[in-house]
Amino acid sequence: MTKHYSYSKIPSCTWNRPIGLGWDKPYTVRYASNIDDGPEHGMPLGGFGAGCIGRSSLGEFNLWHIDGGEHTFKSIPACQFSVFESDGLSSHAHALCTRIPEDDTLASWEWYSASGGELNHSTGTYHALYPRSWFVYERVFQAQLTCEQFSPIWAHNYQETSYPVAMFLWSAHNPTDVPLTLSIMLTWQNMVGWFTNALKSPEVRIRDDGSPVYEYQPRLGESQDNFNQLVEDPEYIGCVLGRFSSSMQEGEGQWCIATHKNPNIDVSYHTRWNPSGTGAEIWESFKQYGSLSNCADETPAVEGEQIGAAIAVRFTLQPGETLQIPFVVTWDFPVTEFAQGINYYRRYTDFFSRSGLNAWAIASTALTEYQTWLSQIESWQEPILNRKDLPNWFKMALFNELYDLTCGGTLWSAQSERDPIGQFAVLESLDYRWYESLDVRLYGSFALLMLFPELEKSVIRAFARAIPASDENLRVIGYYYTIGAESPQAVRKVAGATPHDLGAPNEHVWEKTNYTSYQNCNLWKDLGCDFVLQVYRDFLFTGGTDVEFLAECWDAIVQTLNYLKTFDKDGDGIPENSGAPDQTFDDWRLHGVSAYCGGLWLAALEAAIAICEVLTNHTDETRDLSTISTQKSIYQTWLEKSRVVYQETLWNGQYYKIDSKSGSDVVMADQLCGQFYARLLGLPEIVPQNCASSALKTIYEVCFLKFHNGKFGAANGVRLDGSPENPQATHPLEIWTGINFGIAAFLVKMGMKDEGLKLAEVVVHQIYNNGLQFRTPEAITTSGTFRACTYLRAMAIWLIYFVITK
Secondary structure, three states: EEEEEEOOOOOOOOOEEEEOOOOOOOOOOOOOOOOOOOOOOOEEEOOOOOOOOOOOOOOEEEEOOOOOOOEEOOOOOOOOOEEEEOOOOOOEEEEEOOOOOOOOOOOOOOEOOOOOOOOOOOOEEEEEEOOOOEEEEOOOOOOOOEEEEEOOOOOOOHEEEEEHHHEEEEEOOOOOOOEEEEEEEEEEEOOOOOOOOOOOOOOEEEHHHHEEEEOEEEEEOOOOOEEEEEEOOOOOEEEEEEEEEOOOOOOOOEEEEEEEOOOOHHHHHEEEEOOOOOEEEEEEEHHHOOOOOOOOOOOOOOOOOOEEEEEEEEEOOOOOEEEEEEEEEEEEOOOOOOOOEEEEEEEHHHOOOOOOOOHHHHHHHHHHHHHHHHHHHHHHHHHHHHOOOOOOOHHHHHHHHHEEEHHHHOOOOOOOOOOOOEEEEOOOOOHHHHHHHEEHHHHOHHHHHHHHHHHHHHHHHHHHHEEEEEEEEEEEEEHHHHHOOOOOOEEEOOOOOOOOOOOOOOOOOOOOOOOOOOHOOOOOOOHHHHHHHHHHHHHHHHOOOOOOHHHHHHHHHHHHHHHHOOOOOOOOOOOOOOOOOOOOOOOOOOOEEHHHHHHHHHHHHHHHHHHHHHOOOOOOOOOHHHHHHHHEEEEEHHHHHHHHHHHHHHHHHOOOEEEOOOOOOOOOOOOHHHHHHHOOOOOOOOOOHHHHHHHHHHHOOOOHHOHHHHHHOOEEEEEEOOOOOOOOHHHHEEEEEEHHHHHHHHHHHHOOHHHHHHHHHHHHHHHHHHOOOOOOOOEEOOOOEEOOOHHHHHHHHHHHHHHOOO
């Protein structure tokens, strides 16, 4: 705590909302089976792969991603800040949440007033600019109160970014002419043991949208043997919330709440109270005096009992005086379990032990280092925030879309000899619960590439290791289920095929790939190309010196391109789409040579040739040189043949036809993805520049401006007049957030920056004005619905920034 602290200002480009204000018509899910928690989402707190918590603009803690890869959205009212204030004549206290528990628990507590309502004024504002957020409280207390929340996340930081830490930095200022006595209380429920699946071998089924899904049953409320204890040293004081357990397994560990000691403040505590009751045992004392009874009771909970802990900091502010009060919430749940018995330790255990008894040590570290952490965050963000050429809405979304790296079911394992910084993965989405879908990350991984390049390369290494593997197990394909047809059975993973994903949290991530069974991904025509392009991209944009990385991926590149070439049934040089949905638009049939997949094929061949050249210049072994030279010659032959076919078959004088055989006349928004990637990587253009410019302008005018007058963003595919080819179609008429950001980046790359930013701005407003913040979906529709929340591809907004800065 520091007197007269010089506070940093809240940036002008935050996403913000009045505290407690409701939503009139937030977007809702397109499919009833998909996840829709409602619009009350705030910025998540916690390190990558450590688990995270979320606090909404209502002031409630309601997001609990403590179990790796699993989603729990539930308000826990006992986890809360409360404030007491007295001016010597009167006093009052409020728990700082505007949602009153519906089950009459904590009935003795008095809750914060929401903005709007009968008084029709604001009671404060919530601001968010990842990884920082702020609550500014107004018109309820005489003191000026702000709570800044953050976790130690900044670019190129591979240590603190993994910590399970949520810092809460309170500033209190007395603007009156009389002394004010204030107290800030943090209460927390002991939830040790709750966040693990009670179903250790959940059955996988196909839900109504054709996606594989399994049931997740967290052990909410199972608190037997949980206990709380007071912990302190000369500098810090807090409560550790633990559990008597005979073994360290998923869900076992500790929570900790803590703060600084200081001669100018009084810290009080109550280590054991009932969060399921009225809460009177702590509220009556806090409401009357701003302090707690200093009860230190370590009695463990019996079956059916709930226990919580509380600490309160009481101080007096003279007129004009300001104080800063730090609180911290930490947790230590070191084990992530996939299928039963398949356990990984989390990355942060490389810096603390694996005992599950480190919550206090982590909290002490946080209370020692938080000022340094905050300075590091500011130093990372300020160069971007200070740019005059970037509008505020863009800066806001640029940082806030990084939320997914914290709460996208993120995994970051402890280091090993093979993986010195561990392995990393983010879910495709909460609805499509499998990791690092390769087609999705083609656009969505630019944030990771720019900010944490070593994590990015670790993901690509995992794909390279998976390509040679096979899995002969047969599966039903969900797509046919959705169209009412009998499904053929398909092999899960063919050797040489690039997997779609790195697996799901109920099996064995990184080792058992191709989890999704909506389509037979062994038949997809884009995945192998996506892999080759991302390998060369990651090499090029991490300095162009990590030849070892290219060498590690080389055999997989050869295998996957050879595998893909087997789909060139007519020998024209380009693998054909089969007439089934066999690419990232996996509900959209392409037939023959397609603009999307064919373009990616051409760009991937160019990237493979460039990789051959790099490897040739950095190897001395004659055998390797001969092999590489042979492959380069093969790729050049394929490229020369297929480039002509692509142009002659698909160019219609204005844009590239979606494919050669379906007869569709739609303008596909992402038809030039391959051309964009080639230009981005400095490779030869795969189509004439005048054709690319004409096609891009057509996409902008048709898919964006003519589609509902540009109100929503660019549809995936419509006719030249902006109308649908099939009004009942799904993917063609959806606005895909990440694809839109990718097209916006292409527009910027082609000298159409104003158009690119206009398109991106419309999509950003759709997300952040309609209750989709911090759960950005894959797709939105013109009817106010969305599909697949918390989606990886939306981080493609960093691709726009990449193009602008490069």
